[in-house]
Amino acid sequence: MKSYGCQMNVYDSTRMSDLLGAEGYSEAASEDDADLVILNTCHIREKAAEKIYSELGKLAIAKRARAAEGREMKIVVAGCVAQAEGEEVLKRARVVDLVVGPQSYHRLPNLLKQARDGARLTDTDFAVEDKFDTLPQPSRSQILQRGVSAFVTVQEGCDKFCSFCVVPYTRGAEISRPVGDIVNETRRLIDAGVREITLIGQNVNAYLGAGPGDQKWGLAQLLEHLSEVNGLSRLRYTTSHPVDMSQDLIDAHAGLAKLMPYVHLPVQAGSDRVLKAMNRKHTSADYLDIIGRLRAARPDVALSSDFIVGFPGESDADFEETMALIREVGFASSFSFKYSMRPGTPGAERKDQIDEEVKRDRLAALQALLEEQRQTFNAATVGRRIEVLFEKPGRHEGQIAGKSPYLQAVHVEGPVHMIGEVARVEIVSAGSNSLAARLCPATGEAAA
Ligand code: 5AD
Numbered sequence: 001m002k003s004y005g006c007q008m009n010v011y012d013s014t015r016m017s018d019l020l021g022a023e024g025y026s027e028a029a030s031e032d033d034a035d036l037v038i039l040n041t042c043h044i045r046e047k048a049a050e051k052i053y054s055e056l057g058k059l060a061i062a063k064r065a066r067a068a069e070g071r072e073m074k075i076v077v078a079g080c081v082a083q084a085e086g087e088e089v090l091k092r093a094r095v096v097d098l099v100v101g102p103q104s105y106h107r108l109p110n111l112l113k114q115a116r117d118g119a120r121l122t123d124t125d126f127a128v129e130d131k132f133d134t135l136p137q138p139s140r141s142q143i144l145q146r147g148v149s150a151f152v153t154v155q156e157g158c159d160k161f162c163s164f165c166v167v168p169y170t171r172g173a174e175i176s177r178p179v180g181d182i183v184n185e186t187r188r189l190i191d192a193g194v195r196e197i198t199l200i201g202q203n204v205n206a207y208l209g210a211g212p213g214d215q216k217w218g219l220a221q222l223l224e225h226l227s228e229v230n231g232l233s234r235l236r237y238t239t240s241h242p243v244d245m246s247q248d249l250i251d252a253h254a255g256l257a258k259l260m261p262y263v264h265l266p267v268q269a270g271s272d273r274v275l276k277a278m279n280r281k282h283t284s285a286d287y288l289d290i291i292g293r294l295r296a297a298r299p300d301v302a303l304s305s306d307f308i309v310g311f312p313g314e315s316d317a318d319f320e321e322t323m324a325l326i327r328e329v330g331f332a333s334s335f336s337f338k339y340s341m342r343p344g345t346p347g348a349e350r351k352d353q354i355d356e357e358v359k360r361d362r363l364a365a366l367q368a369l370l371e372e373q374r375q376t377f378n379a380a381t382v383g384r385r386i387e388v389l390f391e392k393p394g395r396h397e398g399q400i401a402g403k404s405p406y407l408q409a410v411h412v413e414g415p416v417h418m419i420g421e422v423a424r425v426e427i428v429s430a431g432s433n434s435l436a437a438r439l440c441p442a443t444g445e446a447a448a
């Protein structure tokens with residue numbers, strides 16, 4: 001099972017593993033041992049999609065080698081490339097046996113049975129049944145193996161239609177899972193030892209799910225309810241859209257101690273002209289206003305964002321407005337990309353595409369600024385006392401590693417029995433990708 005792209009795919013990959021586990025499959029350490037290879041693919045940028053075809057080229061060689069030994073290897077393309085390209089995948093890569101979309105993977109066992117006699121199949125239907133209802137639950141040991149931090153999908157799809165993005169086409173319309181299902185899944189994870197839950201969705205803060213009675217619950221209400229689950233230490237949610245950043249969600253950051261003070265809120269660009277062309281439905285002032293209200297609610301909140309440079313028509317002045325917005329906000333971490341033309345999206349139709357070199361230069365300048373801000377943010381934690389959720393043994397003997405509230409990797413000298421616990425540490429130094437810390441004596445002192 002190989003997962004590409006976003007957290008949604010990571011979650012879907014674990015669910016496919018659970019599903020096939022119930023059919024007698026177990027995960028192979030590498031593709032050389034695998035009877036079945038599933039690539040859970042990403043279509044967000046051209047590069048991501050093309051990567052799949054080069055991976056399939058390599059798998060074709062492995063499949064032939066196995067066939068020469070009289071052993072079979074079935075190859076499945078799942079996820080967003082499957083959804084976007086459908087049968088084209090079968091045409092372009094002879095090695096593929098099965099193409100299955102993100103809304104139909106619960107039908108995998110059946111599809112694999114049909115593919116047994118050499119049939120090559122595509123299933124990219126948006127299912128009428130609820131795929132979550134038909135997926136088996138993972139066992140306690142499976143959950144533990146995956147660690148103390150888990151994703152729970154609460155919402156899928158997108159109705160926003162940003163003019164650069166394929167998601168509304170590959171993942172379909174926004175739908176929210178019912179509150180009861182999410183609570184049950186969360187409880188099961190917590191009972192098995194999970195301590196941190198990240199609620200995920202392409203537009204997670206557009207969540208509006210069926211609650212008790214006829215009520216519809218928003219994300220703030222869901223977070224409040226989940227924060228009362230015993231045994232849960234931390235809650236997060238991602239990815240949010242600025243237009244759905246309601247005041248009650250902002251207020252939840254003030255009121256819920258378990259909700260981490262770290263918000264991923266993509267802005268994409270800082271120029272209102274570009275934001276309008278991107279069909280983002282917010283201005284840079286709207287974005288800054290949200291950041292101001294988040295900081296008022298939770299003064300220690302840190303922000304991360306996604307940026308696209310070189311959207312069609314973006315001038316030097318527009319780009320400078322993005323740089324100015326970054327300087328004004330100050331991000332702890334970010335993802336940034338060159339605009340990539342995606343078939344079927346309005347952005348790809350535009351005649352004023354930006355030169356590759358211009359995009360490259362803008363991306364380099366933007367990433368240099370974001371990297372400087374990331375380093376500054378990390379350096380500012382040195383000397384501070386913060387809480388860390390320990391997740392795994394560290395790289396060196398006697399060390400354990402975990403995450404700060406801001407998703408920074410932190411390692412300390414400490415006993416492995418602390419894995420799964422939240423403990424206060426003092427940050428000693430900041431490296432380029434992780435923080436070194438020491439455990440604070442358990443005196444109940446308040447965090448700085
Ligand atoms: N080109 C470049 N980046 C894109 N993203 C989405 N579509 C494109 C595209 N066509 C980026 C956005 C989004 C993130 C997941 O991927 O920044 O927030």
Ligand code: SF4
Pocket residue numbers: 158159160161162165166167168202203241
């Ligand atoms: Fe894509 Fe925009 Fe929807 Fe995000 S909000 S998934 S960027 S269309």
